[in-house]
Amino acid sequence: MTERLAMLAPLALPLLILLPLAWAALAFVLGTGRGSRLAIAAAAVQLMLAFALASAVMDGGPLHHAAGGWGAPLGIDLVADGLAAAMLLLTQAVALPLFIFARGYFHQDGARPDAAGHHFWPLAGFLVAGMNALYLSEDIFNLYVTLELVGLAAVGLVASGGGAAQTAAALRYLFAALLGSGAYLLGVALLYGAFGSVSMATLTPLIAGASASAGAGASEVALIAALLMMAGLLMKSALFPFHFWLPPAHGGAPAPVSALLSALVVKASIYLVLRLWLGPLAPLLTPLAWLPTLLGTAAILWGSWRAIHAERLKLLVAYSTVAQLGYLFLALPLVGVGSTGASASAILTLQALAHGLGKAAMFAAAGIIIHATGRDRVDDVAGIAERLPLTLFTFALAGVSLMGLPPSGGFLAKWLLIDLAMARGHWPLVAVILAGGLLAAIYIFRVLRLAFLNLPEAVIEAEHHKARVVPRSAEWMAFTLAAASVLLGLFGGLPLLQLVDGVGAGEGVTSGVTSGLVPGLTSGAVVGAP
Amino acid sequence: MSGALLYAIAGVLLFAAGAAGVVLLDHLLRRVLAFNIMGSGACLVLVGLAQRNGIPDPVPQAMVLTGIVVAVAATGLALALIRRLHAQTGHADGKTEEERVKGETGAGCSLPASHSVAGRGDD
Amino acid sequence: MKRLVTLSAAAIFAALLIDVLLDLPAAALDLRALLAEAMPASGVAHPVTAVLLNTRGYDTLLEIAVLLVALLGVVISSARTNLSSDPGRTPASHVAIDADPMVSALARLVTPLAVIFAIYVLWAGAHRPGGAFQAAAILAAALVLLHFARIVPACTAPSCRLRVAAVAGFAIFLVIAAIPLAGGALLQYPPAAAGLLILAIESGLTVSLALVLAGLFLLLADDAGGRQ
Amino acid sequence: MSAALAFDLLLVALLLLAALRAMTTPRLGQALLAFVVFGLLMALAWVRLDAPDIALAEAAVGAGLSGVLLFDAWRALRGEPPDEASTAEHTR
Numbered sequence: 001m002t003e004r005l006a007m008l009a010p011l012a013l014p015l016l017i018l019l020p021l022a023w024a025a026l027a028f029v030l031g032t033g034r035g036s037r038l039a040i041a042a043a044a045v046q047l048m049l050a051f052a053l054a055s056a057v058m059d060g061g062p063l064h065h066a067a068g069g070w071g072a073p074l075g076i077d078l079v080a081d082g083l084a085a086a087m088l089l090l091t092q093a094v095a096l097p098l099f100i101f102a103r104g105y106f107h108q109d110g111a112r113p114d115a116a117g118h119h120f121w122p123l124a125g126f127l128v129a130g131m132n133a134l135y136l137s138e139d140i141f142n143l144y145v146t147l148e149l150v151g152l153a154a155v156g157l158v159a160s161g162g163g164a165a166q167t168a169a170a171l172r173y174l175f176a177a178l179l180g181s182g183a184y185l186l187g188v189a190l191l192y193g194a195f196g197s198v199s200m201a202t203l204t205p206l207i208a209g210a211s212a213s214a215g216a217g218a219s220e221v222a223l224i225a226a227l228l229m230m231a232g233l234l235m236k237s238a239l240f241p242f243h244f245w246l247p248p249a250h251g252g253a254p255a256p257v258s259a260l261l262s263a264l265v266v267k268a269s270i271y272l273v274l275r276l277w278l279g280p281l282a283p284l285l286t287p288l289a290w291l292p293t294l295l296g297t298a299a300i301l302w303g304s305w306r307a308i309h310a311e312r313l314k315l316l317v318a319y320s321t322v323a324q325l326g327y328l329f330l331a332l333p334l335v336g337v338g339s340t341g342a343s344a345s346a347i348l349t350l351q352a353l354a355h356g357l358g359k360a361a362m363f364a365a366a367g368i369i370i371h372a373t374g375r376d377r378v379d380d381v382a383g384i385a386e387r388l389p390l391t392l393f394t395f396a397l398a399g400v401s402l403m404g405l406p407p408s409g410g411f412l413a414k415w416l417l418i419d420l421a422m423a424r425g426h427w428p429l430v431a432v433i434l435a436g437g438l439l440a441a442i443y444i445f446r447v448l449r450l451a452f453l454n455l456p457e458a459v460i461e462a463e464h465h466k467a468r469v470v471p472r473s474a475e476w477m478a479f480t481l482a483a484a485s486v487l488l489g490l491f492g493g494l495p496l497l498q499l500v501d502g503v504g505a506g507e508g509v510t511s512g513v514t515s516g517l518v519p520g521l522t523s524g525a526v527v528g529a530p
Numbered sequence: 531m532s533g534a535l536l537y538a539i540a541g542v543l544l545f546a547a548g549a550a551g552v553v554l555l556d557h558l559l560r561r562v563l564a565f566n567i568m569g570s571g572a573c574l575v576l577v578g579l580a581q582r583n584g585i586p587d588p589v590p591q592a593m594v595l596t597g598i599v600v601a602v603a604a605t606g607l608a609l610a611l612i613r614r615l616h617a618q619t620g621h622a623d624g625k626t627e628e629e630r631v632k633g634e635t636g637a638g639c640s641l642p643a644s645h646s647v648a649g650r651g652d653d
Numbered sequence: 654m655k656r657l658v659t660l661s662a663a664a665i666f667a668a669l670l671i672d673v674l675l676d677l678p679a680a681a682l683d684l685r686a687l688l689a690e691a692m693p694a695s696g697v698a699h700p701v702t703a704v705l706l707n708t709r710g711y712d713t714l715l716e717i718a719v720l721l722v723a724l725l726g727v728v729i730s731s732a733r734t735n736l737s738s739d740p741g742r743t744p745a746s747h748v749a750i751d752a753d754p755m756v757s758a759l760a761r762l763v764t765p766l767a768v769i770f771a772i773y774v775l776w777a778g779a780h781r782p783g784g785a786f787q788a789a790a791i792l793a794a795a796l797v798l799l800h801f802a803r804i805v806p807a808c809t810a811p812s813c814r815l816r817v818a819a820v821a822g823f824a825i826f827l828v829i830a831a832i833p834l835a836g837g838a839l840l841q842y843p844p845a846a847a848g849l850l851i852l853a854i855e856s857g858l859t860v861s862l863a864l865v866l867a868g869l870f871l872l873l874a875d876d877a878g879g880r881q
Numbered sequence: 882m883s884a885a886l887a888f889d890l891l892l893v894a895l896l897l898l899a900a901l902r903a904m905t906t907p908r909l910g911q912a913l914l915a916f917v918v919f920g921l922l923m924a925l926a927w928v929r930l931d932a933p934d935i936a937l938a939e940a941a942v943g944a945g946l947s948g949v950l951l952f953d954a955w956r957a958l959r960g961e962p963p964d965e966a967s968t969a970e971h972t973r
Contacts, residue, residue: 159730193579610726786938
């Protein structure tokens with residue numbers, strides 16, 4: 001079985017792109033609301049492919065695939081290194097449970113899906129295809145096309161919500177995305193003009209050479225190009241102060257869409273920031289590393305503040321995304337290896353995965369709660385503990401990961417980040433990370449405290465009348481995502497660090513963290529089986 | 531200065547003007563125009579800069595063709611959404627939307643409650 | 654204030670960039686030479702078509718996906734889909750107003766010419782400027798004209814047959830992209846068959862792209878069309 | 882100054898003018914018209930850049946299809962929003 005999978009691995013690169021494209025097109029032909037089974041089956045195959053790819057990359061290093069057989073710089077190369085493989089794994093691992101959740105969520109009132117789900121499946125297929133293509137591409141113009149594919153599919157999904165608020169949010173998102181990708185495209189144009197290639201592998205030495213010989217015209221053009229591309233991508237990543245489009249779009253969309261967007265889509269452009277910043281653009285941008293860190297700090301504080309004061313449940317979760325994305329920008333000045341042996345990019349990947357799984361679970365849980373109560377104000381979760389114990393537990397579990405409590409994946413990522421910051425003597429960063437965790441605790445406990453309120457019998461009775469059926473499958477899928485986010489800290493962390501950094505990395509993590517957490521594992525497992 | 535470089539410079543100006551337009555213009559249709567002007571500018575830079583020695587370069591030309599298709603797709607989607615917003619709210623003015631959205635704590639949540647229920651249009 | 658800041662930022666940006674562009678040295682790499690070497694194996698004689706459908710054909714594959722996504726977005730926006738009727742097959746209720754006879758006559762005259770011209774542009778793409786996208790744009794323009802002549806109705810949601818036709822070109826492209834995976838790389842055509850395969854892809858794309866491009870317009874047109 | 886350069890300069894100036902008019906003219910109809918002119922001028926610019934493929938696509942799409950789309954959208958926005966009663970009926 002494993003040998004079969006290993007043989008499949010080189011093919012996984014193109015298949016992870018072609019497969020979702022194919023089922024998205026098929027779902028489009030099938031028509032409104034159809035294609036859910038197809039999507040779920042395909043997502044399962046994709047998850048298997050992503051696993052095969054990740055294990056092959058872990059064993060044998062990066063895999064290459066030259067589309068068209070030409071090879072860069074004339075053709076377009078697909079490359080799966082550890083970082084790409086980890087993000088592919090995240091995408092498929094979140095997509096599969098979310099698709100099962102979406103099927104339950106959209107189809108609950110009989111066979112006919114509600115209007116918001118009419119075009120969910122083809123759009124989700126194109127979205128996943130675009131993200132997979134983005135993670136695999138090493139051609140900066142091809143990346144522009146993937147960015148547009150992801151962006152337009154995401155806008156379409158937001159608009160599928162149906163109401164005027166969703167349309168307005170989709171438009172705002174669309175213009176932000178177009179402004180961002182326009183700036184990125186101009187950056188690509190300048191780099192092609194200055195160096196004659198759009199392949200990252202070809203550009204890396206050329207840019208390094210140009211910036212080494214100071215005063216050359218090419219390095220100035222390259223610097224402007226780098227700044228344009230970064231500004232565009234930060235706009236798409238919703239980094240403070242470009243976050244204005246995110247809360248209405250993520251907070252207003254149907255729950256499965258919000259979960260997809262918050263867990264996966266924003267990560268795609270952040271991945272690209274990281275890839276370019278640490279890759280071809282490193283010689284130009286390294287002196288500026290503190291800028292995104294400052295913005296990330298502002299994002300953590302501002303996003304948490306807004307989440308604490310949000311009136312609507314999904315808006316609270318959306319602002320929490322603004323805050324959590326901030327962490328992903330904290331580590332840019334910390335490039336290098338800390339005492340535990342994990343690199344900054346490996347830690348960021350871990351944080352991206354923990355947040356992706358946790359946030360998908362939290363949006364799914366919020367969607368279930370809102371659907372069951374028929375109302376979406378934070379105050380309306382009062383008494384929900386009695387009616388939806390599993391979903392509330394899901395919400396809490398996802399919250400554990402977002403707050404960074406042990407033994408979750410969020411804890412491991414933040415712990416490693418603190419370790420790295422301390423190793424470099426960056427004490428203010430430690431303070432920011434700790435403060436972010438505290439603020440997250442405030443907005444999550446705000447929901448949990450309300451949920452356990454005892455409502456008067458009469459109110460409960462009345463609520464039960466209004467209650468709508470939420471499929472158990474949807475509840476369990478949300479729980480699966482939350483559990484995965486917590487278990488990531490126990491079982492997934494080390495392999496993931498090894499995947500991104502290469503075998504041998506993260507040795508210190510084993511001794512330093514995991515051993516101390518084994519008691520936590522057993523108690524967590526007991527709690528985890530309600 | 532070669533002719534191609536002149537077009538690249540025009541492209542920079544068009545891009546800057548278009549980007550400023552996307553940020554500043556109120557009417558959503560105008561923003562679509564501004565976005566298209568910005569995209570055209572980027573395309574002119576791509577081809578003009580690559581051909582600054584006067585020899586045609588098919589690679590960026592093909593990229594621009596791709597870019598034009600993507601721009602058409604985005605324009606079509608934007609116009610569809612604008613028309614829908616107009617049908618739903620009776621306005622297509624980005625500014626009123628902005629004010630409306632910024633007025634309350636939750637951007638986008640101050641609109642009528644009918645769609646606030648988890649964003650499900652059929653409720 | 655915002656106005657002033659944005660405008661001056663744009664002006665400063667443009668001035669800085671133009672200043673450095675004026676003395677930009679020649680690029681280190683020239684893909685023109687590489688492409689010229691690859692041309693004999695590309696299956697076509699026109700370099701832009703070779704890039705578009707062979708060396709960077711993967712870009713084009715994703716670009717078609719972007720167009721389909723936009724079409725889906727337009728379908729969502731135009732959907733005033735009546736949930737109680739058969740979903741997906743909702744022909745527009747057109748107010749029957751006769752079109753301007755001039756427009757009708759023009760449409761009847763132009764459409765056959767447009768089809769012939771589109772086929773020429775498609776076929777010419779292998780050797781000289783032209784190709785699937787340009788041909789599709791011409792056909793789409795003809796479709797829009799036919800709509801103004803009230804010969805082609807607008808619709809709120811594409812029927813199954815239309816959806817198949819709109820996706821067919823993409824599906825052909827996808828299959829031709831995937832087949833070489835059996836022994837090589839994505840989109841790696843055997844040089845002997847490359848010309849034929851590219852023509853097959855382009856023919857499929859012409860029909861589908863024409864429908865998608867026209868769909869961007871026709872799916873929305875009924876809002877206004879009913880009120881004329 | 883050669884005739885070719887003079888033509889290029891004129892074309893660039895007209896391009897910028899059309900772009901500015903499209904964004905700043907107070908009347909939307911004229912702005913859309915300026916945008917279509919901009920598309921045609923762009924097609925001309927592509928011819929000058931030895932890119933006839935792009936010129937063809939730009940003329941067909943930039944000036945033609947986008948123009949029709951924009952004018953149609955403009956017409957829809959000018960009129961009163963479509964029959965609200967029928968829209969409401971549909972969503973029930």
